[in-house]
Amino acid sequence: MEEVPSINTQETSCTICKTSMDLEDIYCSECGYPEKGNEREIALFHARRAMQKNQNMDAGKKIRSARNILYVMAGIVLVIGFFDFFQSQDVGVLITNAILGIIYLLLGAWTSKKPLAALLLGLFLYLTTIIISAIFDPSTILRGIILKIIITVYLGVGVYSASSIKK
Amino acid sequence: MNIICSNCNAELYKEVKFCSKCGKQLHKNEIDKRTSSLNLIIVFYTTFLLFAVVSYLFYNEYPYNLLVEIVIESVFALMVVIFSLFDYKEILKLYKIPKLNKKILAFSLVFPLLSAVIVYFSIAFLNESLFGLNENYYSEYVYLDYPLFWAILFTAILPPIFEELGFRGFLFNSLQKVVSERITIIATAFIFALIHFSFISFIWIFPFGLILGYIRSKYNTLWYGIIIHFIHNFVVLMIDYYNFNNSLF
Numbered sequence: 001m002e003e004v005p006s007i008n009t010q011e012t013s014c015t016i017c018k019t020s021m022d023l024e025d026i027y028c029s030e031c032g033y034p035e036k037g038n039e040r041e042i043a044l045f046h047a048r049r050a051m052q053k054n055q056n057m058d059a060g061k062k063i064r065s066a067r068n069i070l071y072v073m074a075g076i077v078l079v080i081g082f083f084d085f086f087q088s089q090d091v092g093v094l095i096t097n098a099i100l101g102i103i104y105l106l107l108g109a110w111t112s113k114k115p116l117a118a119l120l121l122g123l124f125l126y127l128t129t130i131i132i133s134a135i136f137d138p139s140t141i142l143r144g145i146i147l148k149i150i151i152t153v154y155l156g157v158g159v160y161s162a163s164s165i166k167k
Numbered sequence: 168m169n170i171i172c173s174n175c176n177a178e179l180y181k182e183v184k185f186c187s188k189c190g191k192q193l194h195k196n197e198i199d200k201r202t203s204s205l206n207l208i209i210v211f212y213t214t215f216l217l218f219a220v221v222s223y224l225f226y227n228e229y230p231y232n233l234l235v236e237i238v239i240e241s242v243f244a245l246m247v248v249i250f251s252l253f254d255y256k257e258i259l260k261l262y263k264i265p266k267l268n269k270k271i272l273a274f275s276l277v278f279p280l281l282s283a284v285i286v287y288f289s290i291a292f293l294n295e296s297l298f299g300l301n302e303n304y305y306s307e308y309v310y311l312d313y314p315l316f317w318a319i320l321f322t323a324i325l326p327p328i329f330e331e332l333g334f335r336g337f338l339f340n341s342l343q344k345v346v347s348e349r350i351t352i353i354a355t356a357f358i359f360a361l362i363h364f365s366f367i368s369f370i371w372i373f374p375f376g377l378i379l380g381y382i383r384s385k386y387n388t389l390w391y392g393i394i395i396h397f398i399h400n401f402v403v404l405m406i407d408y409y410n411f412n413n414s415l416f
Binding site for chain 2: 021022025026027028029030031032034037041091092095096099100103114116117120121123124125127128131132134135156159160163164166
């Protein structure tokens with residue numbers, strides 16, 4: 001130890017986020033703004049911020065697409081339920097599909113308030129229905145496999161986007 | 168406590184997001200932490216989905232086989248324990264014996280009695296009238312020498328221990344790092360209901376999971392959940408046992 005750090009009483013504040021800074025600090029410890037940096041560093045900081053903002057806007061779009069998928073799933077499940085019921089008169093299928101469709105609808109509606117939780121549960125619900133149908137009839141797993149992968153990816157991307165903008 | 172910047176070795180006097188000397192982002196930020204918890208949750212759930220498929224195939228291939236049953240139950244327990252190791256410090260705390268609280272203890276003893284009876288008769292009725300299903304947990308074990316022993320072990324003792332550890336322990340703790348406490352309770356209940364693989368049963372397992380999650384959150388222990396889960400499963404099994412023996416004669 002050559003030097004005991006003196007407590008700096010002179011303070012300034014960050015131009016960007018107004019966090020107080022010691023005079024000798026080069027960077028803001030809160031947002032990373034190069035208060036005493038050169039032009040290039042400042043430009044880099046702004047470029048990074050702009051990219052971040054862009055990503056956030058993008059995240060909003062991805063969340064909305066994932067939410068729309070939940071609504072579409074709700075529609076498909078309900079329509080299939082009714083269709084099956086009129087063909088087979090099987091109340092069991094009707095009630096199962098009705099419950100499933102209502103859960104999808106509720107999750108879709110919940111996405112605007114709690115996107116991360118709603119989309120994560122939506123993704124799990126979707127994967128579970130694929131597995132349940134595969135258990136009843138293993139051939140269903142390959143039926144529409146590309147569509148299944150697309151839906152899963154969209155929901156997954158929605159989940160991570162929601163996580164990236166959550167405060 | 169002083170912190171040293173990993174990039175330029177500058178001494179910093181408090182925890183900060185960026186080094187004030189070289190501008191390096193110091194702590195793995197919130198989003199990264201959340202992403203790794205989220206990854207773990209998704210891996211946990213997909214692992215159990217795949218496990219469900221594999222165990223179903225085995226049960227189908229080897230019906231009424233004690234060895235298969237023991238292996239599958241052990242694999243399930245082992246998987247839950249392995250996931251719990253990721254967070255063993257926090258999870259061990261949940262096994263501390265809680266201070267005696269008569270109110271919650273009384274609730275833990277009475278509530279599952281009621282839930283078991285209500286669920287048993289309403290769900291049995293629904294399953295039979297909608298799907299023509301007439302499941303009896305006890306009857307699955309009558310091929311063995313001590314059916315009551317095995318039935319109690321596999322339906323009333325093991326599931327409460329390992330499901331509570333998996334869902335109210337590991338999953339609950341992981342979700343807490345990603346979403347708020349209230350949402351954690353809702354999400355664990357939802358996932359707990361999903362993994363039971365029946366959308367009819369969703370109607371009662373979801374609220375049942377909400378109650379278990381609320382108690383886990385309020386008292387920070389797994390014990391009440393284990394007691395409630397055990398009594399519930401045990402009572403359902405005993406009604407099945409009674410019905411089975413009386414329907415034979």
